[in-house]
Amino acid sequence: MAQPVVQIQHLQKHFGKFQALKDITFDVYPGEVFGFIGPNGAGKSTTIRTLLGILKKSSGQATIFGQDVWSQAVAIHKRLAYVPGDVYLWPNLSGGEAIDLFLKLNGQKHSAKTDALIKDFDLDVSKKNRTYSKGNRQKVALIAAFSTDADLYIFDEPTSGLDPLMEEVFQKHVLALKAAGKSVLLSSHILSEVERMCDRIGIIRQGTIIETGTLDDMRQLSRTQVTVTTVKDLSTIQQLPAVHSFNQTGNKATFAVDSENLASVMTALAPLEIKQLQSTPPTLEDLFLRYYNQEA
Amino acid sequence: MFSTHYAKTGQLLRLNLRRDWLKIVFWLIGLVGLMAGAAAKFDGLYGTKKAMATIITTLKTPAMVSLMGPFTAKPPYTVAIVYAAEMMTFMGLFVAMMNIYFAVHTTRGDEDSGVLELIRAHSVGRSSALTAAILELVIINVIAGVLEALGLQASGMTGMNAGGNWLFGLGLAMFGLMFGAFSLLFAQIADSSRGATILSYSWLGILYVIRMGTDVKNPDYTWWTIYGWIEKLDIYGKNNWGPVGLMLLMTVIIGALTIMVGATRDVGAGLLPDRAGRKRASLFLAGPLSLIARLERTSTIIWLVGLFFLGATYGSIFGTAGDLLKSNPMMSKLIGTAATDAANRAIVLSFANKLTIIFAVLAIIPGLITMFRLNGDERKGYFEQLHARSVSRAHLFFAIAGFGLVVSLATFFLAVCGMYVAGAASMGDNMPSFAHFMRGFWGFAPALIVTFGFGALLSGLLPKLQTLAWILPAYGFFSLYLGALMNFPKWSTQLTPFGWVNTVPVKAVNWGTAGWMTALGLILVVVGYIAYQRRDLLEN
Numbered sequence: 001m002a003q004p005v006v007q008i009q010h011l012q013k014h015f016g017k018f019q020a021l022k023d024i025t026f027d028v029y030p031g032e033v034f035g036f037i038g039p040n041g042a043g044k045s046t047t048i049r050t051l052l053g054i055l056k057k058s059s060g061q062a063t064i065f066g067q068d069v070w071s072q073a074v075a076i077h078k079r080l081a082y083v084p085g086d087v088y089l090w091p092n093l094s095g096g097e098a099i100d101l102f103l104k105l106n107g108q109k110h111s112a113k114t115d116a117l118i119k120d121f122d123l124d125v126s127k128k129n130r131t132y133s134k135g136n137r138q139k140v141a142l143i144a145a146f147s148t149d150a151d152l153y154i155f156d157e158p159t160s161g162l163d164p165l166m167e168e169v170f171q172k173h174v175l176a177l178k179a180a181g182k183s184v185l186l187s188s189h190i191l192s193e194v195e196r197m198c199d200r201i202g203i204i205r206q207g208t209i210i211e212t213g214t215l216d217d218m219r220q221l222s223r224t225q226v227t228v229t230t231v232k233d234l235s236t237i238q239q240l241p242a243v244h245s246f247n248q249t250g251n252k253a254t255f256a257v258d259s260e261n262l263a264s265v266m267t268a269l270a271p272l273e274i275k276q277l278q279s280t281p282p283t284l285e286d287l288f289l290r291y292y293n294q295e296a
Numbered sequence: 297m298f299s300t301h302y303a304k305t306g307q308l309l310r311l312n313l314r315r316d317w318l319k320i321v322f323w324l325i326g327l328v329g330l331m332a333g334a335a336a337k338f339d340g341l342y343g344t345k346k347a348m349a350t351i352i353t354t355l356k357t358p359a360m361v362s363l364m365g366p367f368t369a370k371p372p373y374t375v376a377i378v379y380a381a382e383m384m385t386f387m388g389l390f391v392a393m394m395n396i397y398f399a400v401h402t403t404r405g406d407e408d409s410g411v412l413e414l415i416r417a418h419s420v421g422r423s424s425a426l427t428a429a430i431l432e433l434v435i436i437n438v439i440a441g442v443l444e445a446l447g448l449q450a451s452g453m454t455g456m457n458a459g460g461n462w463l464f465g466l467g468l469a470m471f472g473l474m475f476g477a478f479s480l481l482f483a484q485i486a487d488s489s490r491g492a493t494i495l496s497y498s499w500l501g502i503l504y505v506i507r508m509g510t511d512v513k514n515p516d517y518t519w520w521t522i523y524g525w526i527e528k529l530d531i532y533g534k535n536n537w538g539p540v541g542l543m544l545l546m547t548v549i550i551g552a553l554t555i556m557v558g559a560t561r562d563v564g565a566g567l568l569p570d571r572a573g574r575k576r577a578s579l580f581l582a583g584p585l586s587l588i589a590r591l592e593r594t595s596t597i598i599w600l601v602g603l604f605f606l607g608a609t610y611g612s613i614f615g616t617a618g619d620l621l622k623s624n625p626m627m628s629k630l631i632g633t634a635a636t637d638a639a640n641r642a643i644v645l646s647f648a649n650k651l652t653i654i655f656a657v658l659a660i661i662p663g664l665i666t667m668f669r670l671n672g673d674e675r676k677g678y679f680e681q682l683h684a685r686s687v688s689r690a691h692l693f694f695a696i697a698g699f700g701l702v703v704s705l706a707t708f709f710l711a712v713c714g715m716y717v718a719g720a721a722s723m724g725d726n727m728p729s730f731a732h733f734m735r736g737f738w739g740f741a742p743a744l745i746v747t748f749g750f751g752a753l754l755s756g757l758l759p760k761l762q763t764l765a766w767i768l769p770a771y772g773f774f775s776l777y778l779g780a781l782m783n784f785p786k787w788s789t790q791l792t793p794f795g796w797v798n799t800v801p802v803k804a805v806n807w808g809t810a811g812w813m814t815a816l817g818l819i820l821v822v823v824g825y826i827a828y829q830r831r832d833l834l835e836n
Contacts, residue, residue: 054683055832074688082684088677090591091488094573097581104582105685126572130487141681154684 002030003066005152005183006051011060013043013050020046022207024060028152028185033178035198036187039292043207044187045085048156051185052082064152078106081145085157085187087137089129095140096125102144114147120169135161146173153177154185159193171197191284203291210291215284222287223256225280226265231273240265251275301559303421308428312402313435320436323394327440331387331464332447334782338379339454341783348373355381358616359647362508363777365527366515374455380464380531386778388526389504391440391468395433395476396496402429403480404489407564416563426480426558430551433476441469460532463540470543471526475500477550484557487566494595501602505609512613522546584687584695592666596703599662603655603707607714610651614644615722641728645802648715650776652736652801653794655711656744657773663704663744664751664765670696671759674834689829697752697821704744712737732801739800742813746793747772749820756824759834768792793817 004027011024021043028034038044049055051062053073062069064076089098099118100110118125121139129137138161145153155174159167167190174197177184188194194201195215202212211218223244228234229252237253238246242261247254257265259282269277282290313320342348354360355367355378365385369377403426406412412425421427445465448456475496482495503523510517510524518524525539561567580586589596670693673679682692712733720727751765758764772792779789789795793813798806 049833052684054680056830073683074686077684077686080684082681084677084680084684086677088680090673090678092591094575096575097573097577100577101581101587102681102685104577105584105682105687107686110576126575128571128573144681 004029005065006034006185007061007063007066008047008051009061011047011050011062012058013046013055014058020207021050021058024204024207024209026202026209026212028183030151030183031178031181032199033174033184033186033197035194035201036185036204037189037191037194037201037288038204042204044204045156047204048082048154048185048187051154052077079151080154081106081148081150081152082154083138083141083145083156083158085160086134087141089132089137089140091130092128094126094128095123095132095136098129098140099125099144099147102141103147106148106150108148111147114143117143117146117173120173121166133161135163135166138162139166142170142173146177150182152183152185156187157189158186159188159190167193191288195284203288205292218287219281220259222259222282222290224259224262224282225254226257227252227254227276227278228269228274229253229276230269231275232271234269234272237265237268237272240268301421301423302427303419303424305421305424305427305431308415308420308424309431312428312432316398316402316432320398323397323436324440324443327387327390327394328443328447330390331383331444332451334383334778335379335448335451335453335456337782338375339452342375342378343454348375348378351378357643358512358613359643359650361511362610362613363650365507365524366511366518368515368530369533374532376453376455376457376460376532379453379456380460380529382778384464384526384529384531387468388471388523389500391437391472392475392500394440395437395472396479396493396500398433398436399429399476399479400483400489400492400496402432404483404486404492408489412563423555423559426555429480430477430554433473433480437469437473437476440472441465441467444468455532457532457535459535463529463535463537464531467526467529467531467540467543470540470547474522474543474547474550477547477554481550481554481557484554484561485567491566494598498598498602501606505606508609509612512616584682584692585699587682588666588669588696588699591669592662592699592703595662595665599659599703599707600710603658603711604714606658607651607655607711607716608718609714611715611718611720612722614647614719614727615724637726640726642802644719644723645728645732646799648719648733648736648801649799651715652712652740653776654773655715656708656740656794657769659704659708659711660744660747660769662707663700663748664769666700666703667697667748667751667755668762670755670828671762671834674759679833683833690825693756693825693828697748697825701745701748701821704748705741708741708744709737728801735801735803735805738805738810739797740794742810742817743772743793743797745817746813746820747817749817749824752821752824753827754824756826756828756831759831769794 006026006028008027009025011021012019013021024043024047026034036044036047046055050057051064051069053070053076056070065079067076069076089095093101099114103110103114121143123136123139123143129140132140138158142158145155153174159170162170171193174184174186178197186194186198198215200212200214201218203210211221231251234251234253235248237243237255238248242258242265244256244258245254262279342351352367352373355364361367363385364382367381369381406415406425415425416422442465445461448461448464449458478499479492479496482499483489483492486492486495500523503521507518507521507524507527510521511527515527518527525542528536528539530536557567581590679692683689716730716733719733747765747768750768751762754765755762769792772794775784775789775792776794778784796809796813798809
């Protein structure tokens with residue numbers, strides 16, 4: 001595999017006595033969209049701000065492009081674009097001025113691509129920032145970020161203020177970045193967005209990364225919902241260790257199976273003469289709820 | 297009608313008071329302590345006949361009239377009369393500042409932060425928030441007025457009487473409330489708390505400067521300056537309550553206007569509509585320095601022009617101030633014309649010394665306000681995008697510090713220039729040279745740099761306590777403006793860098809002191825930077 005763009009190992013961050021990040025470890029590879037998800041207050045934004053050199057890590061390793069995120073921040077930021085979840089802009093500048101300023105700060109210019117993005121996101125750039133809604137302020141930051149020619153794009157809940165139409169536009173542009181071989185770190189609560197765009201996912205909970213992998217990997221680790229009707233009595237199935245939440249009415253049963261043991265359960269079911277079988281892979285929501293609610 | 301407009305006003309008022317009580321207590325302790333403390337000390341200062349005669353001559357000079365208002369009392373003079381003459385105009389300034397702060401903070405401040413939007417979504421009347429703010433101002437001012445009166449009563453100053461004490465306290469309360477009302481109105485007109493504060497201080501400044509002019513030329517015209525009403529109370533003389541009635545009338549009119557405007561406008565908007573901005577950034581807007589310059593553009597212009605005119609206003613009375621000796625033919629005959637001219641020049645220069653300090657203290661304000669953007673804009677989240685771009689912390693810090701310091705120095709320089717230009721026009725040939733006045737600039741500029749450096753140090757090292765940096769210029773102003781009159785011990789005036797400078801422009805600049813002070817100021821800035829680049833940025 002290629003050299004990771006972002007490399008984080010056992011990153012920790014304390015605010016006084018409060019330990020915001022306990023153990024953050026994950027990598028983002030070139031050409032990959034990495035989904036970063038977790039409940040509110042789990043440490044997503046703190047991780048991202050540490051990656052940006054806005055906060056200083058307490059211990060651990062964090063590099064981007066192989067350079068330390070704190071000491072080499074300026075060099076890293078030349079090849080990086082970022083959109084925070086809450087965009088705040090100087091009230092007396094216009095949106096257009098803010099976009100141009102952000103581009104210039106990275107040594108880049110307002111280009112035809114910028115104009116195309118302004119059109120795509122349908123933003124009136126002549127308005128003063130104080131008149132913009134949250135969504136419109138996010139558009140300003142998104143236009144500046146997509147218009148920046150960078151190697152890594154970091155989005156921290158970038159669509160929380162956007163309408164569904166604009167969310168589509170956002171997804172289209174992220175997929176275009178992916179097609180162009182750029183790396184994207186996307187923190188989001190919108191699971192359909194994550195499901196559609198992300199190659200790999202990292203789940204954070206109370207300052208610790210509890211799982212990383214592809215969506216398929218994670219499905220393997222969770223339970224499949226099975227509804228089955230058989231000719232013979234199927235109460236024996238309940239005894240199998242991989243079967244959970246077993247619920248039987250007559251010859252019909254509904255239960256959950258650890259996905260990795262699905263085959264052995266099927267083998268046990270076969271002699272009972274299956275009349276009807278329906279198996280549903282866990283939805284992303286199920287997955288997340290399970291991870292979010294887990295005991296630490 | 298009543299419920300749509302004023303529902304839950306009482307509850308909001310309680311909420312505001314609970315939020316603001318500590319600030320209110322600090323202001324009250326400051327105001328009452330200052331008044332009562334000074335009153336207790338005055339007997340010791342002017343107890344003798346000789347001291348009394350000297351201070352009354354001083355108070356009658358145009359220089360002192362311009363600073364403190366005319367001395368109109370008739371003999372027999374008492375310590376209390378001198379106290380009223382020295383303190384009234386000055387206390388009025390402080391009380392007005394307190395009211396501007398609370399008026400803007402409780403109305404536009406809550407609107408800017410979005411708190412008002414949350415409140416208005418509940419079953420709260422349309423004018424409730426504004427009414428609660430008005431009531432809060434009334435409560436603060438009444439408490440302040442009563443405590444001031446009681447403080448004076450307790451001081452036991454010679455020549456005071458209960459009528460005068462109550463007039464002093466309640467007159468100040470009414471005066472403060474009147475400026476609070478103006479600020480509340482400006483808070484409806486402006487579109488941000490920053491705009492409301494700028495408008496309020498501009499209004500206060502303009503009125504103060506106009507009253508300075510009328511007091512020197514003809515105190516009768518001062519009736520038209522609004523600010524001057526506070527000088528017409530004739531405390532411990534005739535105890536004239538008339539002006540308090542005028543203030544009350546003005547407060548009611550402005551207050552009614554404010555409620556009318558407030559009830560019709562949209563939350564978050566001002567009266568003036570938003571103009572469309574530029575579609576593209578100008579070539580100029582390209583980095584941290586030009587960004588800061590762009591953000592501070594309007595206020596920088598106001599400061600530069602404002603202090604030039606303030607300097608010119610003071611300078612224009614040099615002619616009158618310098619004529620002091622000429623108007624005394626006896627003196628003139630005694631020491632000769634050449635000596636009289638020299639004496640006049642000396643008087644003007646020593647007046648210029650006091651003025652230069654005032655200019656330096658005022659000129660530090662725009663610099664520190666800019667410096668505090670480092671954390672202020674950070675906390676508001678404005679700088680997050682900047683930090684995510686390839687802008688180093690050094691670049692941002694020194695852009696802000698550099699711009700702030702240069703604006704402060706330029707403001708100070710223009711004030712000295714204004715004083716010279718108008719002074720030369722009013723004094724003619726007898727005016728000391730520009731180089732003489734520039735001694736004041738070179739002498740006090742290092743003090744300004746040290747004060748600024750202290751602010752930069754705090755914003756880097758202790759961002760949450762950065763506002764403490766205002767103590768230096770505030771105390772410097774206080775100790776040098778009043779310290780001389782109240783015989784402050786020397787060490788107490790040397791607690792701020794403004795006290796480390798010799799009496800330029802009367803004396804020549806002490807370049808040794810100027811050198812090490814400048815170095816100290818710049819070192820403080822650099823230490824502030826080192827602390828800033830090692831710490832977490834502030835989260836919003």
